[in-house]
Amino acid sequence: MRNLKVMMAFRGTNYHGFQRQPNALTVQEVVEGALSKLLNEPVTIYGCSRTDTGVHAQQFCFSMQTEKPLPPRNFIRGACGYLPEDISILSVEDAPPEFHARYSCRAKQYMYRIHNSESKNPFTTDLELHYRRPLDIRLMREAASDFVGTHDFASFCTNLTEKQTTVRTIYDITVEKQGDTVILLVKGNGFLYNMVRILVGTLLGVNEGRYAVSELDEILASRDRLRAGMTAQPHGLSLYRVFYD
Structure with missing residues (x-):
């Protein structure tokens, strides 16, 4: 199982923050949906931080796990193809198993x-x-x-x-x-x-x-x-x- 460290940017105007909510559209929901389509498997991402409704991110890290051997360039291009224009994947790299976007942040x-x-x-x-x-x-x-x-x-x-x-x-x-x-x-x-x-x-x-x-x-x-x-x-x-x- 690969543990991935992913950097993204988003314009938060259209979202009720990062963290998934039952009755509102959030960045986490949109990104998980895009990556699930890309990897053809259910994806859960773990963000470095919560954000309020309307707050933006120029550099936001999330971690996730997958068994798919997709190269970084293909991951970025494929994910951005499924994402709306106000969310972009900036980079992706393999991380140690213990890495967590929130708890590893200094x-x-x-x-x-x-x-x-x-x-x-x-x-x-x-x-x-x-x-x-x-x-x-x-x-x-x-x-x-x-x-x-x-x-x-x-x-x-x-x-x-x-x-x-x-x-x-x-x-x-x-x-x-x-x-x-x-x-x-x-x-x-x-x-x-x-x-x-x-x-x-x-x-x-x-x-x-x-x-x-x-x-x-x-x-x-x-x-x-x-x-x-x-x-x-x-x-x-x-x-x-x-x-x-």
Whole structure:
């Protein structure tokens, strides 16, 4: 039995996230259907992460098993032939039997894109958050630095469970402006549900003067979701890179 490590990209606009759901179309359902046709056998894929409705992925890893000896190029071409235009297989390789896309992942990097202009961009309405107010990039960078390191991010998570640990390590956050587009990159060892979107919403709150940078440590320490900022809209978010040994 072959254990495969597969990289794909998808535009999440038309899907209710990655993970299979009984009453909604998801990326997992579509990909499993395409690969089952390609390999002429039932296929189950295991993703590196869940994604929310409307969230995208520029690099998303999944693992799967098959006995079919299909070469990588044939796998990519065949799978892409069965997949819709908003999902693409990027690479495939044989992996050790113990490899699992989720549990073997060492770090993830998310990107959040903001179209910062009075006018909307009709070409990126489902890829970037349209935000009209001027953005103070220097202030947002200063605020973002407070989140770097190992912290309890309970204030930046929804749908907590009692058994769930909310401690995560953020390795780096960058805020860059390219024309009318502001790009936030957040890299960490793992992320809670909605964590990146709440971090972005809180940084926007700092920009608007609703939070002072000096308050952020207190918001972290409170472990209270109501203290942090709004949950930024999903369509500006994409899983940008995943890291393995």
